Amino acid sequence: MIEVTDVHKTFFVPHKVKALVGVSTQIAAGEVVVVIGPSGSGKSTFLRCLNHLEAADSGHILIDGIDILDRKTNINKVRAEVGMVFQSFNLFPHKTVLENITLAQKVVRKRSTAAALEKADYLLKKVGIHDKANAYPDNLSGGQQQRVAIARALAMDPKVMLFDEPTSALDPEMIGEVLDVMKTLAQEGMTMVVVTHEMGFAREVADRVIFMDEGAIVEVGTPEHFFKNPTHDRTKLFLSQIL
Amino acid sequence: MDFLAKIEELRYRSAYFLWVGVFFIGVFAVIGTLYYATAKIDYSWHWFDVPKYFVNQERIDIKADMEGVVEAINGKGKNAVVIVKSDDGSKSYPMAQAEEIWVYKGDFIAPGKVLGVYHKWQPGILLQGMWLTLKVSMYAIVFGILIGMLGGIARISKNPALKWSAITYVEIVRGSPLLVQIFIWYFVLATLVNQLLLRYGFSEIDALYYGVAALATFTGAYVTEIVRAGIQSIHRGQTEAARSLGMTGPQAMFYIILPQAMRRILPPLAGQFISLIKDSSLLGMIAIRELTKATREAITISLSPYEFWFTCAILYLVLTFTLSMVVQYMERKMAIQ
Numbered sequence A: 001m002i003e004v005t006d007v008h009k010t011f012f013v014p015h016k017v018k019a020l021v022g023v024s025t026q027i028a029a030g031e032v033v034v035v036i037g038p039s040g041s042g043k044s045t046f047l048r049c050l051n052h053l054e055a056a057d058s059g060h061i062l063i064d065g066i067d068i069l070d071r072k073t074n075i076n077k078v079r080a081e082v083g084m085v086f087q088s089f090n091l092f093p094h095k096t097v098l099e100n101i102t103l104a105q106k107v108v109r110k111r112s113t114a115a116a117l118e119k120a121d122y123l124l125k126k127v128g129i130h131d132k133a134n135a136y137p138d139n140l141s142g143g144q145q146q147r148v149a150i151a152r153a154l155a156m157d158p159k160v161m162l163f164d165e166p167t168s169a170l171d172p173e174m175i176g177e178v179l180d181v182m183k184t185l186a187q188e189g190m191t192m193v194v195v196t197h198e199m200g201f202a203r204e205v206a207d208r209v210i211f212m213d214e215g216a217i218v219e220v221g222t223p224e225h226f227f228k229n230p231t232h233d234r235t236k237l238f239l240s241q242i243l
Numbered sequence B: 001m002d003f004l005a006k007i008e009e010l011r012y013r014s015a016y017f018l019w020v021g022v023f024f025i026g027v028f029a030v031i032g033t034l035y036y037a038t039a040k041i042d043y044s045w046h047w048f049d050v051p052k053y054f055v056n057q058e059r060i061d062i063k064a065d066m067e068g069v070v071e072a073i074n075g076k077g078k079n080a081v082v083i084v085k086s087d088d089g090s091k092s093y094p095m096a097q098a099e100e101i102w103v104y105k106g107d108f109i110a111p112g113k114v115l116g117v118y119h120k121w122q123p124g125i126l127l128q129g130m131w132l133t134l135k136v137s138m139y140a141i142v143f144g145i146l147i148g149m150l151g152g153i154a155r156i157s158k159n160p161a162l163k164w165s166a167i168t169y170v171e172i173v174r175g176s177p178l179l180v181q182i183f184i185w186y187f188v189l190a191t192l193v194n195q196l197l198l199r200y201g202f203s204e205i206d207a208l209y210y211g212v213a214a215l216a217t218f219t220g221a222y223v224t225e226i227v228r229a230g231i232q233s234i235h236r237g238q239t240e241a242a243r244s245l246g247m248t249g250p251q252a253m254f255y256i257i258l259p260q261a262m263r264r265i266l267p268p269l270a271g272q273f274i275s276l277i278k279d280s281s282l283l284g285m286i287a288i289r290e291l292t293k294a295t296r297e298a299i300t301i302s303l304s305p306y307e308f309w310f311t312c313a314i315l316y317l318v319l320t321f322t323l324s325m326v327v328q329y330m331e332r333k334m335a336i337q
């Protein structure tokens, strides 16, 4: 489903930072991959390269067989197949919950209003905030906003979902409701790449865990491997700090 | 305790009204001093002359266009008809609108002789000037918004051709006086374009449109900066969310960024347009008869400069105040959403 080969990314502003240095991995359809690592290790950059919010400098990124670094690729088409959920939700504040979910369906997927509404209706029930359909995002709690954001991404019928620390901005009591939605998604067979510090989620849901440090993938393995006997010193250090 | 609080309250209230009184005394003192000063130089105020420069009644003459004799005046009031007979036959002049008929049966008539008159209300020079100011400002605002929207988007574009054009435009326009720009439009561009038009057999473009163009490009530069700031004030996450859903850049701009930016753009935009209305007074310099020029003409006729300059200022105030009311209303509408 996703094939990443030797991807490099360097930022020059405000100063030179090598955010990714030769990242390679493959993610199969239906797989749930959790990415962990210390702050500044390049997790977000890796995720954002997958839907070309950041343009990788070199290497190859294939999404469902399409090379997104190829200039001829219509990136908007690929992005519609790749849902993204942000740490800060990024809901559209001038639109209601319902409009947030229907807008891209109509504009990008060219669905009729009726079809878009039907889809939104179904998804709002699924994430459990059906009663807030006509509210504006500012009037929702963080947990509710993040669930709307997930519904908004799902409305495009993506083949892959990317989550960048979806619970980091939430009050502790709301983390559970968001993780529950993500667990359901995982059980339904959605391909997911999740950057998170929620080790419980990793242990329970992940098929594979990727540990990144200083722009590179240091260690890959099953959750059991990671939490029982990680091989690298840096992994051990990181896990000892976080657990 | 309760009593003391009441006294305190009373003292506070009386102090408040005292200072309100001071304010009004100040206002009257200024007006009084001004009046006293004008009296000293024997200026005679003629405020009653002013209204007729807003609307006045014009006398319209119904004139004969032939030589002859009034043969008959038939009918009365609206149905009155004056029949003039000459060697070549007779002609009837309907007097439907006339309030007075000035000829009698048997009168000799020469071409141009007034047969009857009526009066018609018509806008005076000040009202015409105000209307022109309003019209010019509205055109300039509409085009200023168009230019500013495009300019603002170009200003933040990654394409250097677009970006640098926008920067150059903004810097040039903001760096020179509006009056000079108006002169360039009128004495340079207008002459050039009109001569070319004439050479190729088209008709000239009226000075008014060059004036509008000068104001629009001037305002457009400021609106460009306002739009740029408005767009950049929207968090980057909004664009990223829109793009990650598969929207194109223009779609994200149109559906997500601009509507949000609009709310922040509106207040500084209103200020800009109020300046524009006031700046339109400079168009009088290129023979466009807007409010200020109209005022000057009214003064030449009436010889009452004091009254008319004050009136002129108040009329501008009416225009700008109305505009800021409209904008406040729109802001409230948008906030409710």
Ligand SMILES: Nc1ncnc2c1ncn2[C@@H]1O[C@H](COP(=O)(O)OP(=O)(O)OP(=O)(O)O)[C@@H](O)[C@H]1O
Pocket (backbone or CB within 6 Å): A011, A012, A013, A014, A017, A018, A019, A037, A038, A039, A040, A041, A042, A043, A044, A045, A046
């Ligand atoms: N847009 C950018 N411009 C400049 N530097 C950036 C940009 N985005 C990320 N970086 C830098 O790249 C490095 C990797 O950042 P990244 O956000 O990918 O880390 P992360 O693992 O997601 O960290 P965190 O856990 O804090 O989110 C950091 O040093 C960061 O400062």
Ligand SMILES: [Mg+2]
Pocket (backbone or CB within 6 Å): A043, A044, A045, A164, A165
């Ligand atoms: Mg990050």
